[in-house]
Amino acid sequence: MIASTNTGQHEDGVDRRGFLKCMAWAGTGLLWTVGGGVLSSRTFGQDAGKATGGFRFVQISDSHIGFGKDPYKNTVIRTLEEVVARINALPQKPDFLIHTGDLTHLATPREFDTVAEILTGAKVGKIFWVPGEHDVIGDGSEYLKRFGKGTKGEGWYSFDHRGVHFLGLVNVASQGTDKGLGVLGAEQLDWMKADVAGLGDSTPIVVFGHVPLWSVYPQWGWGTEDGLRALTLLRRFGSVTVLNGHIHQTLQKVEGNMTFHTARSTAFPQPAPGTAPSPGPLKGVPADKLRTLLGLTTVASRERVGSLAITDSSL
């Protein structure tokens, strides 16, 4: 159950949902705290320093190295380097980094090399990856060769970190039946069911994958067809955080004990759902505004078990 806190209703009378929507489009950050079924939101910066216990990790997404069209072809490398500098300037070193896909634009060895080289400079303990549809162009073997070690199928896996269970999912597979953009497939769902079967309901869960697991805007392919089947497997858990990329903008949704969150791209923004004839790089962004639309997400596990705080920062 979600209990309202005094931060849920703001002085200007905007309720939490309206506030969230408004903040998402304003390109600023929010800090979410989820714990014991009580959820509260704060604007970015406010109280963020108090998340001292536990650990934190960073999510970045959609670096699209190799993107070749104006006005972003000359900036995708530079803005990824700037994100690395932002990570290295964080007051607390993140335990690890998660990249939620579209590392590259065309999945060439050279593009993968460039991403890896730039991210070598990030002061994080480890990097976890999942592919975007741009990373599996062709047969997807280049991605798997580099990042598939120890994973199942097209690159899915799970791990535990300080009491939190993480699942890295693939919903962009380019090969095989029952797979594709926005599809997890029966094989992966069966694995997932078995993977979480032995976990207690109080284990905090973080799920990450490229395409949003919830239906953001299916007309543009911004949703996962069988995402509901995955989420149903997680309903019994007290705290579930779902982190995605692909749509190149921040959007949040809270449903019961589940918090859904999409990250900004490090390369270029995309239009808000339904505000353009089709998805794609946003045109006409003034150079001095671009960095407000790119960025990173930090997630902090606070001292209380099950308590996660999500903060977005623009460049």
Ligand SMILES: [Fe+2]
């Ligand atoms: Fe992307």
Ligand SMILES: [Fe+2]
């Ligand atoms: Fe994508």
